[in-house]
Amino acid sequence: AQSVTQLGSHVSVSEGALVLLRCNYSSSVPPYLFWYVQYPNQGLQLLLKYTTGATLVKGINGFEAEFKKSETSFHLTKPSAHMSDAAEYFCAVRRGLNDYKLSFGAGTTVTVRA
Amino acid sequence: KAGVTQTPRYLIKTRGQQVTLSCSPISGHRSVSWYQQTPGQGLQFLFEYFSETQRNKGNFPGRFSGRQFSNSRSEMNVSTLELGDSALYLCASSLEGTGPEKLFFGSGTQLSVL
Numbered sequence: 261a262q263s264v265t266q267l268g269s270h271v272s273v274s275e276g277a278l279v280l281l282r283c284n285y286s287s288s289v290p291p292y293l294f295w296y297v298q299y300p301n302q303g304l305q306l307l308l309k310y311t312t313g314a315t316l317v318k319g320i321n322g323f324e325a326e327f328k329k330s331e332t333s334f335h336l337t338k339p340s341a342h343m344s345d346a347a348e349y350f351c352a353v354r355r356g357l358n359d360y361k362l363s364f365g366a367g368t369t370v371t372v373r374a
Numbered sequence: 375k376a377g378v379t380q381t382p383r384y385l386i387k388t389r390g391q392q393v394t395l396s397c398s399p400i401s402g403h404r405s406v407s408w409y410q411q412t413p414g415q416g417l418q419f420l421f422e423y424f425s426e427t428q429r430n431k432g433n434f435p436g437r438f439s440g441r442q443f444s445n446s447r448s449e450m451n452v453s454t455l456e457l458g459d460s461a462l463y464l465c466a467s468s469l470e471g472t473g474p475e476k477l478f479f480g481s482g483t484q485l486s487v488l
Binding site for chain 1: 378429
């Protein structure tokens with residue numbers, strides 16, 4: 261079985277401040293991990309993914325995430341928040357090569373203060 | 375290249391009715407997945423089709439069904455609608471049947487059941 265826990269349903273940051281969104285997973289096999297972003301009235305857009313190899317993954321829009329197996333975490337960060345980063349963010353896990361079911365976290369809504 | 379297209383964008387139905395939602399994947403993509411998004415339950419996997427065959431199924435009642443056509447377009451049907459079926463239904467497509475391919479999501483169909 262596998263699941264994803266996102267700590268904090270809402271995060272508020274000032275423009276220019278660090279964005280940190282937390283994600284912990286549980287998986288009985290090496291996971292594939294993803295971060296998606298959803299803007300209002302839109303579908304989900306992939307920010308970045310971890311499959312194998314380098315544990316620090318860089319994505320679009322200046323976001324990056326680090327896979328830490330010892331902590332079963334895959335936290336998302338962005339050094340400097342922009343107003344356009346206001347959205348809902350979802351961490352997701354997939355069990356492996358032939359499993360196409362994504363299990364999503366509950367989501368974290370980010371608001372950016374001017 | 376056109377993205378994932380879902381129609382209709384909005385639907386209003388009454389309890390007991392049935393509804394069919396449509397999804398056209400990105401050209402060349404053979405895998406189509408469906409997800410239900412609600413404020414209370416978050417994003418939940420419904421089912422996934424590849425080359426007209428259902429490969430994965432989530433934990434939803436039999437009222438939820440789907441199919442995929444030879445051109446990879448997919449439809450989802452919900453019969454005997456209940457108030458709790460009100461949700462955003464998201465379709466996602468991916469290129470091939472192997473590997474942790476990233477999913478491309480459509481903007482969804484917002485279903486309201488009155």
